[in-house]
Amino acid sequence: MSAHPDLIPPCDVLEAFDLVPQSLARATSGLMNPTWYAHSSGGAALVLQRVNPIFSAEVNIDIAVVTEHLAAKGLLTPRLVPTRSGALWVEHDGVWRVLTRVDGICRDAIESPAQARAAGGLVAQFHRAVRDLEHSFRNRRLGVHDTAQHLRTLRDALVEHRGHRHYAAIEPLAERVFEAAAKLPPLPAVQDRIVHGDPKISNLVFARDSDRALCLIDLDTLARMPVALELGDALRSWCNPATEDAASARFVRPFFDAAIEGYSQAAEGFLTPEEWGAIPLGALTITIELAARFCADALRERYFGWNRARYESASAHNQARVQGQLRLAEGIRCELAALEDKTAAAFGR
Template sequence: MLARFHRALDGLQHRFANPRLGVHDTDRHLARLRSALSDHQNHPRYRDVKPLARQILDLAGELDRLRPMPDRIVHGDPKINNMLFDPISGAGRALVDLDTVGMMPLPLELGDAFRSWCNPAGEDDRSGEFSVELFAAGLEGYVSVAAGWLTADELVEVIPAVRTIITELAARFCADALYEDYFGWDPERFSSRSEHNQVRAAGQLALARSLEGRRLELERVVNRVLVSI
């Protein structure tokens, strides 16, 4: 479904009113996390958040620098919650939340997608785990539609992009555990916005570590799919 969306909009001549500049500016999000640690040392949860933040920043220091790629028209927020499925067949029917549509390198779009699709625990659980099986199914399905349009360079960059997006989101959640001014929260499950965001950040950190532990398997999936584009 996401590949059909991408191909349908390819070549559209349109000036987007909301370019969402900096949405995946990883350095900016990491700087905000450092500022949160510096500016909110009196926050009641600071002692709990600080070690988590340090682990996220250490992880960020190990990221591969993403290679420059051309911009394409993308959804901008292709998480599983923004996809509607047929309740009987399970087939994908629609993408929603279209205010994020704009221009972005395709690996970042796919990185955000697989970050969401391949974590069965979801964003509100600290036990994130990256599923190789879901990644393989998702990538094979995407390429079955995108072959001939998706480039080999874009495909090879998907795994580094997934890792980058996971780390970036972990930093955003962790910063908001101290700032408490951006993400919504569930008062029925958590005592505060800060606690909810700390759990989210821990879940993304666990997801990043899980991905790294399965990286060779994931790269084999990519190499297998490469021959079909």
């Protein structure tokens, strides 16, 4: 279910980017940026987006710099398409932009170890390609993976929303989140690196006729952070063959093994032992952190998009997401020692 289903791109925006109005087709996936497939008057296949207001317009400068760097390194990547006047974006009841469209498919879940291996390899190529990029990000995502702060936010939400209509159902979920978080060992202090910032499986484009991973999309989340958090976020997504909110959400060990193998082979010594050693714990930490974020928004109902076709409210959808992430976290916790051994073997210790 896409965000803002009734939104229609303004004619002035289409004119600015030289888009053919009749070519617009609304993308059916994606909860962050409303998206349309389109063609220019010259026939180029493009993507039109209205940028979510949580991001500043200058995030497009970051995207332009990083994608130019990726392209120079030979990586396939979507590129921003300027307006007729050369601007990277247009402001018209929001920020609008256009990007080149990479032909391929996006998946809601990984279906095989081969896909997980390809995903791991692609993200490693991305990380290696930007390791030498010198750039001061305009859109700074401070505290995006501050787990302690997200837990405090959940505690505050429990106090502020005691009158919420679903409070009786949400409070026990919150207690389960706090209990899981209390068992988390601290992550080691390591260097920040440039990362994608949201490498869930739906942000990877795969070839239509094979399991080959082509590129990363939705680059608004570009940032600097420890790679263990980036890969932790990736693995909690990739290793769950169901959706975030599914009752069948579970951790699939063969997907983890394949993803780690794919990443380590493509990384070619890129990470230090302290960095790769923290990847399994990063996966557990991010899964519990995300459960806390979903739980807080089950009360606040103002951040995450939600599926109106399946749920009666944002709260109901977020409650299902919390339960899914808690199931996933328990699966990771049960296998944490084995995951650490596999990671060490993959990186050649």
